[in-house]
Amino acid sequence: MRTGSRLRGNPFLPVAVALAWCVAAMPCGAASLDPASPDLAHPRLDPAADAEVVRCEYRVVDGVVAQGFDRLVVMNRATMVYTARGAEAHGTSSILYGEGTEVDNLFVRVTAPDGRSRVVTPEKMVDQEVLRLGGMRLRRKTFVVPGLVPGSLVEVSSRIRMLDGWYVRDLFLPCQDDVPIRSLRVRVRPWKDRPFTLHSSVSLVPAEPPTTDAEGYRTIVVRDVPALVEEPWMPPFGRVSAFLYGEYGEPDVAPYSINRLAGRTGEGTDLRKVLPVPDTLAVIAKSIEGGATGLAERAERLFRHCRTGLRNLSFAADSASRPLPAAATMADVRPLQTLHRAEGTALGVNLALAGLAIASGLDTRLVLVSGEVPYWMGEAPSLASVARVLVAVARPGGWLFLDPGDPDQPPGLVDPSAEGVAAWLSGGGKVTDITMPRSPASASRLEREADLVLTPEGDVEGRLHVRWTGHLAAQERRAFAKLGAGERAGKALEGLRTRWPSAEVDSFEMVIPGDGIEPVEWACRVRLRGYAPAAGDLLLAPLDPFEELHVEVAADSSRRHPVHWDFSWSESDRVRIALPAGARVTPPRAPAAASMAGRFESDCSVREDAPGRGLVFERQAAFTCPAEGDLPAERWPELRAAIGASLAGSRLVAEIAAGASSP
């Protein structure tokens, strides 16, 4: 159901975007690669690869000039192309760069299999301004490699100078590509006046211990980096890909107001002293609660008001993590102002709820949730890594976590990236370290129901109803909201039509609530001709008409990466098939329950609704993210077998002896 995105969770995404353009698109080699180089003689790492990087070098020099921080990145890369597809992929390159960045010394040479070399002359390189927006300018250099055929060696080099950009503070070098890399050498000379640490990701194993020379260069050499291959249910990019990350000095200083909110600065942990909560707020809160008495009900009404009554000015559904530094202004921490303006950033909306809840007398805390902490830091998350600010309201049995500023999360759910991570509960006179709870599989459900009537001819007709809740609803809302009204039916019914290409559908209706609280659902009437084909005097009726889920993932017998799910979820199918009058039915035997302890559970059942009248089929499956994390790749066969066994339940067929007449 959930496919892990490579880039999701990557803590260095902004820096990566800036540099990945240069690095991935832009290999280099100002100096010619010696034909006798051992890199060229090295046997191919992957005989099936379309190309291989035989040598790649980065040299990074940081310093300070009059205008500010200055970074020079010199890159050399030599790529051997083996196939026409490789020539297609490596025949054109672009470098995107912004203001404050200079790209020069761009050099491209191709050496054909017969040994003849040719160089791309500067006049054949295209430099264009691709974007102007306000004061921002974005340019791009493009070149096409001439005469590129399988067996050619492409050498590219460039020098990129970045002056005083926000992105030069940290260094992110992706060291893995969609083709293998035989040799990678990175030399970094940091600004000498600040402490600098160079980390390598788990997937990047240096061939030799990193060294530092007299000139201050730190050198890392890596060999035989395999191609990065994507697959479904893959962990986030930062956990499985090879990259280097360098950082300067102390962690960023948290914005002052956030320290105040956390109660770390000695100004007290009483939120009433941090958040302005005038008496007026209590009146407003009472008005919103409208006579609700239970704690949870009161909290939910306040939540709904903040979600639906305040215009959220943040950019996207998952933006609660983004506006934090910029939004931590006094305007945002004054709930009354946010309520009066009826708009605010994601943080402002959350603080408005906190203010209302406090004013209403609910036991309320602010929750400062840490972002993903790079594994190499080896230390507890700090305020520097705070990614979002949520609200917690006490209720019997524990805290109710609320995030009205994230338009995707209903009460009690927080963004999947905030589940299972460290957080601080601030308020009530103290700050408590907690781990954010993971949502149970029951909180994010896919529920599919079918109510069908089987005709004596073997056709079925009836109603289908599908709904998603929790995180699944958020995913579907995002996917469907982008589509036009006419495209939604096509997407919703895509899976059904794969299995039943001749499905006739009418009365399709879809509900995509804008509040992020109610489920996303669709329903339609459907007619499936030839659903139960005749075999002599029998009709053979499949019990589950819905699209089979996860069949493509389960079709892969091998796996490269651990199995990662962003959150736990569950699925249920309930199908009722009314039979023709007088029909005699032989229900199939349901397969045994399938499970893989702690991660996957599935079961199904078949029963006669009333003898000869109808059949009821039910199937449940639950996918759970356990505390111990992703499933190692070597255990994929177990999970695959369990999913395969579960799919068998979806393929049950009942034998129906034709009755005398239709109902």
Place this chain on the structure above:
Amino acid sequence: MSRPVLLALVLAAVLAVPAASVAGAMKDVPEWARAAIADTSTFGAGADAVVLLDARDLRVSNDGRVTTHVRRVIRLLTQAGIEQADCTVYYVENQGRPPELSGLLVPAAADAAPRPLPPAADLLAAHGEVRGEVRMRVLAPGPRARPGDVMVAEWTHEDAPPFLAIDLVANLGPPVRRSELRLDWPPGWTLTSRWLPSGRLDSTTAAGTRTWVFDRLDPPGEAARGGDGGPRHLAFAFAPDHPLRARSFGSWEDVSAWFTDYVAGRDGGATVTTSASAAVSGVESERGRIAALSREPQAARYVALEVGLGRGGGYLPRPAAEVLDMGYGDCKDKANLFSGLAKAAGFRAWLVLASVGRRDSVCASWPSPQQFNHCICAVAVSDSLDSPAVLRGTRLGALLFFDATDPDTPLGELPLALQGSLALVADGGRGQLVRLPATPPSANRVDWTITAALEPGGRAEGTVRSECFGAAASARRSALRQRGEAGLAQAFVYALARRAPGTVLADLHFGAGDGDRGCRADGRWSSSTFARTLSDGGLVFGLPSWGERAGLREAERDEEDDGTLAARSETERCLVRWPAGMHLVSAPADTSIVTAFASFVRRTRTAGDSLVVEQTWTSLGGPVPSDSLQVLRGLRRRIGAEARGVWRLAAGEPKR
């Protein structure tokens, strides 16, 4: 003031609509937009956005410049509408004045004040355009927009188009409540106007001003389904009475003459001659020589680096010698290279302007180079040369058409996207608009041969072979080229996992079929649930859908949106051997469904302990009239239901 009264006032300020602000909220909205916003009809209900007003005022000056003033009002109804609604204006830098876009976002809430829209982004429009002069400015609703809000936009743009023709997209995407078009042109000029791809529009030969008003324009998809043939354009051509006339076209011969002159002298050179000589050296046959000449242009990588699009450069190929040297080019570069090589080898050859898309996308009664988006080549051949890509009876005799851009369609065939469409053979003032040859479904077929050895428990295993021909082989080669054998094999496995749950494909490998024209795949398959065991101990099985069934698998397909069916056929021949001691109890009846668009035929025959089922799906190809789309869908459903038939086996000897 007492405390309760003060609190009540504050509360009212926070929760209630401030009535006083309602009246003033609209004062910043231009009068012309206010009238459109006031429209409260339900037009466009169910859409994601509705264009309440699209008013365009075009003024053509005597020097050929066009000044456009646009006012647009869009009601954003859903989040999708917000994301899709924008005002995009293309312009050529240093040619006229760039468009200045501005606008307001009028919130749905009556009391909320309109806000200026975020500044327009200025982007490179054609990414392969070397000069970077074709740009676009995009004005979007911005992050503050919410469903129900109205976007009001206005801009003025001055342009000097390369041709004296204006092509306006009439239906913008969302439904258009009211569209106004006002056109001014200089005295003495002649105006021709029409709808594209079909339909006449009032025209006039007098100088002056004309205004057209259209109410309730449907979105493109609806128009297509209504039979109007896709996005509708308003096309205007001007014929001035002075030297600018060179930028206007009264006939296809005019277009041909302009294009021939424009590209003249770019297909020769010493290296081209040398390369042509080397290619045909030792090759005697006419077909062999042309095929030899086609290899280099077809093998060149496709890279489009346009030069000066804004000056008509989209039609200008790079010199053939340069393309030969660099080893890459776009469609016109490759066609021009092939033309040069063919001429150097003694053939007569011409560039051909074509259109990839709908078969009827080129309107024969509207001579304009703007109707084309592709360039191929034609070579004069002898009448004895037989090939699906040969058209006989043209002014130039028998012509063999070749698309060097398609790396997967060999010489002698044409890509399906071009077959049957109109194309212009550029032969100076004698150019001719011709309809490209089209092939029958049998030429573009896929033949599947599947064997199955069924075991008593329902498991089966066997072999599978598919052989593709014509366009089907081109599609297979394309997939192989793009995904590689491993990638394509995985795609097969995934598709089969969905269509035939439980079926496992192994050892799939690909090879050439019938010479270089076919493409073959062989593999082994197995399924533990191929047949179901019935309660009486018998077995029952159906035949999985291995391929696309000639496009007749799904009842509703995208191709119907552009109203064209591809001519192709697919046959599945399955040989099933059942376990000893069983016999066939029932089988689906033999079927033959034949209609004007498509057909399906199934035959079953038994021999000993085996049965052979042969099923053939045929899509006849060509445009589908809009009133026949439902008939076609019904036919597909009927075929789909038939194809789900099952065969039942029982233990023991058959009853006599």
